[in-house]
Amino acid sequence: xxxxxTSRVFDLLGAFDAGHRSLTLSxxxxxxxxxxxxxxxxxxxxxxxxxxxxxxxGEYVIGRRLWDLGLLAPMRTGLxxxxxxxxxxxxGATLATVHLAVRDGAEALYIDRLxxxxxxxxxxxxxxxxxxxxxxxxxxxLAHAPDDVVAxxxxxxxxxxxxxxxxxxxxxxxxxxxxxxxxxxxGEEMSLGACSVAVPVRGPADEVVAAxxxxxxxxxxxxxxxxxxxxxxxxxISRTLARS
Amino acid sequence: xxxxxTSRVFDLLGAFDAGHRSLTLSxxxxxxxxxxxxxxxxxxxxxxxxxxxxxxxGEYVIGRRLWDLGLLAPMRTGLxxxxxxxxxxxxGATLATVHLAVRDGAEALYIDRLxxxxxxxxxxxxxxxxxxxxxxxxxxxLAHAPDDVVAxxxxxxxxxxxxxxxxxxxxxxxxxxxxxxxxxxxGEEMSLGACSVAVPVRGPADEVVAAxxxxxxxxxxxxxxxxxxxxxxxxxISRTLARS
DNA sequence: GCGCTCCTTCCGTTCAGCGGAAGGCAAGTA
DNA sequence: TACTTGCCTTCCGCTGAACGGAAGGAGCGC
Numbered sequence: 001x002x003x004x005x006t007s008r009v010f011d012l013l014g015a016f017d018a019g020h021r022s023l024t025l026s027x028x029x030x031x032x033x034x035x036x037x038x039x040x041x042x043x044x045x046x047x048x049x050x051x052x053x054x055x056x057x058g059e060y061v062i063g064r065r066l067w068d069l070g071l072l073a074p075m076r077t078g079l080x081x082x083x084x085x086x087x088x089x090x091x092g093a094t095l096a097t098v099h100l101a102v103r104d105g106a107e108a109l110y111i112d113r114l115x116x117x118x119x120x121x122x123x124x125x126x127x128x129x130x131x132x133x134x135x136x137x138x139x140x141x142l143a144h145a146p147d148d149v150v151a152x153x154x155x156x157x158x159x160x161x162x163x164x165x166x167x168x169x170x171x172x173x174x175x176x177x178x179x180x181x182x183x184x185x186x187g188e189e190m191s192l193g194a195c196s197v198a199v200p201v202r203g204p205a206d207e208v209v210a211a212x213x214x215x216x217x218x219x220x221x222x223x224x225x226x227x228x229x230x231x232x233x234x235x236x237i238s239r240t241l242a243r244s
Numbered sequence: 245x246x247x248x249x250t251s252r253v254f255d256l257l258g259a260f261d262a263g264h265r266s267l268t269l270s271x272x273x274x275x276x277x278x279x280x281x282x283x284x285x286x287x288x289x290x291x292x293x294x295x296x297x298x299x300x301x302g303e304y305v306i307g308r309r310l311w312d313l314g315l316l317a318p319m320r321t322g323l324x325x326x327x328x329x330x331x332x333x334x335x336g337a338t339l340a341t342v343h344l345a346v347r348d349g350a351e352a353l354y355i356d357r358l359x360x361x362x363x364x365x366x367x368x369x370x371x372x373x374x375x376x377x378x379x380x381x382x383x384x385x386l387a388h389a390p391d392d393v394v395a396x397x398x399x400x401x402x403x404x405x406x407x408x409x410x411x412x413x414x415x416x417x418x419x420x421x422x423x424x425x426x427x428x429x430x431g432e433e434m435s436l437g438a439c440s441v442a443v444p445v446r447g448p449a450d451e452v453v454a455a456x457x458x459x460x461x462x463x464x465x466x467x468x469x470x471x472x473x474x475x476x477x478x479x480x481i482s483r484t485l486a487r488s
Numbered sequence: 489g490c491g492c493t494c495c496t497t498c499c500g501t502t503c504a505g506c507g508g509a510a511g512g513c514a515a516g517t518a
Numbered sequence: 519t520a521c522t523t524g525c526c527t528t529c530c531g532c533t534g535a536a537c538g539g540a541a542g543g544a545g546c547g548c
Contacts, residue, residue, distance in 0.1 A: 004504075005249035005536070006289035010309070016316050026494060037538050040496070045250035058495085062317040064348075065254070070314015071371035072260050073306040085361045092336050104308075117329045127315035248535075249505070270525065281507050284527070302526085 005042075008034060012042055013051070013062070018128060022059040076102060076111050079210055082240040083201070086233040087114045087212075093229050096214040099124060099198075103141040106152055108132055108211070130190065133157050133171055134164050136198030137211035139184035143175045144200055144208035150175065163188045183227045185219060195219045199230040202238050212237070249286075252278060256286055257295070257306070262372060266303040320346060320355050323454055326484040327445070330477040331358045331456075337473050340458040343368060343442075347385040350396055352376055352455070374434065377401050377415055378408050380442030381455035383428035387419045388444055388452035394419065407432045427471045429463060439463045443474040446482050456481070 015023060015031035023031070029039035043060060046052040050065035080100070087098045091114050100112040107129040124130060132138040132145070132153050142153055154168040165171045178184045183199045190196075198213030212234050214226060259267060259275035267275070273283035287304060290296040294309035324344070331342045335358050344356040351373040368374055376382040376389070376397050386397055398412040409415045422428045427443045434440075442457030456478050458470060 003537095004289050006253055006286065007293055009250055009253065010293040010295065013313055016313070018316070021316055021318060024494075025496095035538050036495085037497090037540090038536085041536080041538095042250065045248050049251060049254040051254065062313055064317065064319065066310065067314045067317035067319045068371055069257055069260065069306055070311045070317075071369075072262065072265055073308065073311035073314075074265060075308065075311045081359075084359060088332060088335055088358065088360070091332055114332065115325075115328055116332070125315075127312055247506095268525075269527095279507050280526085281509090281528090282505085285505080285507095 008032075008038070009042060009046065012039060012046070013066075016062055018125070022055060022061045024059055028060060076210070079201075079237075079241065080112050083112060083210075083212070083237045086236045086240075087112060089236075090114075090212075090214065090229060090233045091116060094214055094216070094226060096216045096226075099137055099213045099215070100201075100210055101137040101141065101213070102210045103132070103145055103149075104129060106132060106149060108135060108138040108141055110137075111210075131158065131160075134160050134186065134190040135213070136184050136186050136196030136215075137213040139174065139178055139186065140198045140200050140211035140213070141208070143178040143184065160190055161188055161192055163192075165189060183230065184213075185223065187219065193217060197223065197226045197230060199227065199234045201234045204242050209241075210237075252276075252282070253286060253290065256283060256290070257310075260306055262369070266299060266305045268303055272304060320454070323445075323481075323485065324356050327356060327454075327456070327481045330480045330484075331356060333480075334358075334456075334458065334473060334477045335360060338458055338460070338470060340460045340470075343381055343457045343459070344445075344454055345381040345385065345457070346454045347376070347389055347393075348373060350376060350393060352379060352382040352385055354381075355454075375402065375404075378404050378430065378434040380428050380430050380440030380457040380459075383418065383422055383430065384442045384444050384455035384457070385452070387422040387428065404434055405432055405436055407436075409433060427474065428457075429467065431463065437461060441467065441470045441474060443471065443478045445478045448486050453485075454481075 011032040011034065012028060015028050025040060025043060026036060028043065029036045032039060043052060047054060050063045052060050053063040054060055083100050087100060090098045095116050097116060098114040099110055101108045101110045103109070108131070109129050110124050110126055113124060113126050130138060132142040142150060154171060157164070157166040157168065157171060159166050165174065174184070183197060186196045188194060194215050195218055196213050196215045197219070198211050200208040201210040201212050203209040212230055214230065216222070216226070255276040255278065256272060259272050269284060269287060270280060272287065273280045276283060287296060291298060291307070294307045296304050297307040298304055327344050331344060334342045339360050341360060342358040343354055345352045345354045347353070352375070353373050354368045354370055357368060357370050374382060376386040386394060398415060401408070401410040401412065401415060403410050409418065418428070427441060430440045432438060438459050439462055440457050440459045441463070442455050444452040445454040445456050447453040456474055458474065460466070460470070
């Protein structure tokens with residue numbers, strides 16, 4: 001690996017993740033695999049650039065500059081904008097947490113999320129990546145992914161809760177059903193006490209560009225209603241995407 | 245200015261802004277004030293780190309890595325999460341575009357935004373900064389800012405539309421009224437065809453931590469209803485903030 | 489006191505970064 | 519075709535910025 005300053009800078013920044021939003025200098029250096037003195041200097045530079053902030057307690061956090069820059073990334077901006085109003089509609093109709101995700105390699109990347117007042121235990125957040133086999137949106141994305149991705153996913157089905165599907169054959173059957181019926185469901189497979197329903201969002205050429213899902217405490221017999229609401233919203237998003 | 249690699253990297257990244265989300269290499273170098281060869285090498289490094297992407301047409305855009313990092317920034321995460329459901333409620337009740345902003349120096353920084361299907365011409369977006377004197381949320385934040393900020397703002401009131409308030413005395417009178425009545429309004433002062441109403445969001449110690457506003461085509465005689473809805477939502481946010 | 493972990497500063501070495509210059513496309517112009 | 523203009527890319531010798539071990543605090547617990 002080339003030891004350019006740029007790569008070191010991103011090694012440092014990469015030390016932050018969802019579970020480590022603030023770090024001490026030494027933790028930063030340790031996680032980035034850099035000598036303390038080097039980390040110290042780079043961190044000082046980054047702070048001068050506004051990329052890192054130092055909180056009163058001495059720990060470092062990602063700074064405003066990076067927040068600004070991140071918002072400029074073309075992360076499906078069009079998709080997010082097109083979907084936004086429909087997510088609200090869905091929330092209004094179901095009062096459930098609503099998710100919009102795309103497939104990023106072998107993971108589902110959540111690009112928008114809309115949570116209500118009372119929420120089921122939910123792990124996802126905007127920007128987080130979750131496996132394809134244990135969530136509603138994940139299964140939808142998996143069902144419409146290229147064969148090699150499906151194969152790779154089936155190869156390692158990690159158990160997350162007692163209800164997570166870990167037998168390849170069973171997941172494959174689900175994938176087939178999802179393709180046929182047009183929606184996916186999960187029952188506490190990612191998080192206990194949380195069930196989900198999800199449908200694909202299609203682009204102009206009918207290809208699946210994203211998945212739209214909601215999370216509810218229990219499916220009971222609301223499933224048909226939820227599926228219908230999701231499909232209406234998904235079609236609305238597709239229509240909005242088409243004209244732009 | 246120290247010519248550290250880190251600063252150069254951020255000079256490059258800083259060449260992107262809301263109006264320039266994609267740039268050619270030479271534009272990037274020009275805007276960053278760097279020699280072409282230098283920019284070329286740094287851009288290659290950044291691309292290797294995932295901080296920049298190259299689109300098929302050859303232009304560079306902010307990459308996914310920075311999007312991820314930006315989401316880790318503690319940009320009022322607590323405030324955003326607390327406010328989120330109330331923004332939806334507001335949208336549901338009014339069908340207007342809803343904004344949540346904080347004061348960042350002498351500007352209003354929009355930290356969340358919720359737009360409906362049909363929207364009035366609106367300039368703001370999440371992450372954008374707008375002056376304090378020409379928007380609803382801006383005026384609210386101005387009215388509860390320290391005296392020196394108010395003085396600085398009054399000193400340069402740039403005209404944006406024919407209706408923008410540019411006389412210091414008049415804005416000062418408005419600021420006093422906003423403090424007394426608890427809400428602010430604007431009429432096409434930022435963008436023609438867009439009026440707004442905004443109220444303060446208060447923290448545990450009754451200090452103003454943010455402003456909550458909505459944008460509508462016209463105020464007509466809906467103002468009392470809108471103000472009431474906003475105040476209910478703002479109090480809800482404050483209550484949610486208090487217990488956490 | 490002693491040990492521990494953390495942060496900061498110093499300084500001589502050296503190698504990564506620098507950037508002018510030159511070359512290669514691709515489009516537009518005459 | 520020949521010339522211009524704007525891009526992007528590569529080369530290469532010089533040099534000073536980055537490096538990181540080491541030493542020196544500062545704070546805390548025992």
